[in-house]
Amino acid sequence: DIQLTQSPSSVSASVGDRVTITCRASQGISSWLAWYQQKPGKAPKLLIYAASSLQSGVPSRFSGSGSGTDFTLTISSLQPEDFATYYCQQANSFPFTFGPGTKVDIK
Amino acid sequence: EVQLVESGGGLVKPGGSLRLSCAASGFSFSSYSMNWVRQAPGKGLEWVSYFTSSSSYIYYADSVKGRFTISRDNAKNSLYLQMNSLRAEDTAVYYCARDHSVVAHAFDIWGQGTMVTVSS
Numbered sequence: 222d223i224q225l226t227q228s229p230s231s232v233s234a235s236v237g238d239r240v241t242i243t244c245r246a247s248q249g250i251s252s253w254l255a256w257y258q259q260k261p262g263k264a265p266k267l268l269i270y271a272a273s274s275l276q277s278g279v280p281s282r283f284s285g286s287g288s289g290t291d292f293t294l295t296i297s298s299l300q301p302e303d304f305a306t307y308y309c310q311q312a313n314s315f316p317f318t319f320g321p322g323t324k325v326d327i328k
Numbered sequence: 329e330v331q332l333v334e335s336g337g338g339l340v341k342p343g344g345s346l347r348l349s350c351a352a353s354g355f356s357f358s359s360y361s362m363n364w365v366r367q368a369p370g371k372g373l374e375w376v377s378y379f380t381s382s383s384s385y386i387y388y389a390d391s392v393k394g395r396f397t398i399s400r401d402n403a404k405n406s407l408y409l410q411m412n413s414l415r416a417e418d419t420a421v422y423y424c425a426r427d428h429s430v431v432a433h434a435f436d437i438w439g440q441g442t443m444v445t446v447s448s
Binding site: 257270316317 | 434
């Protein structure tokens with residue numbers, strides 16, 4: 222199985238800050254990576270697919286990059302509604318796996 | 329509106345069974361592959377099972393293989409998860425999720441989830 226690690230596990234940030242989250246895969250997955258945002262008590266929401274493609278309706282302050290084993294999710298200017306937990310997910314092979322999550326909270 | 333609505337969760341004793349349903353609306357259900365994903369209380373996301381649109385392929389996570397069965401009824405726009413021999417570690421919110429319309433295996437539409445609690 223492909224393992225995903227995320228760093229940091231949590232980050233405290235202020236509105237307007239630039240936030241970068243890293244996801245590393247245990248083996249190469251080309252660009253088969255997605256990013257999700259989840260707020261407490263809610264279902265996850267797809268932000269980025271194919272490593273860098275912005276899902277329809279998602280604000281352009283979210284961006285993704287990377288390929289192979291190393292990926293990043295960047296929020297260019299953190300907004301109040303962005304405080305949430307973020308997960309990466311590999312879509313390269315079964316079983317699909319998720320990273321452990323990165324919690325973004327208010328400094 | 330594109331929507332997925334899960335139902336069927338509840339409290340069940342260890343060793344018991346439960347059948348979850350996911351009703352789809354607002355899109356051509358038969359054209360999409362579908363998934364079940366779960367989340368234990370306070371924990372991360374775990375993919376559970378996958379069913380292709382063509383009904384040709386089914387996959388399971390090792391943690392549920394042999395105990396859970398995924399199925400779909402395209403005429404009823406519904407996805408199902410039959411869960412047998414339930415264990416305490418199966419306690420979770422279960423989400424159904426649609427495979428992305430452009431790139432396979434990213435999940436672009438999620439239901440609100442249904443809670444399954446396995447406890448004596």
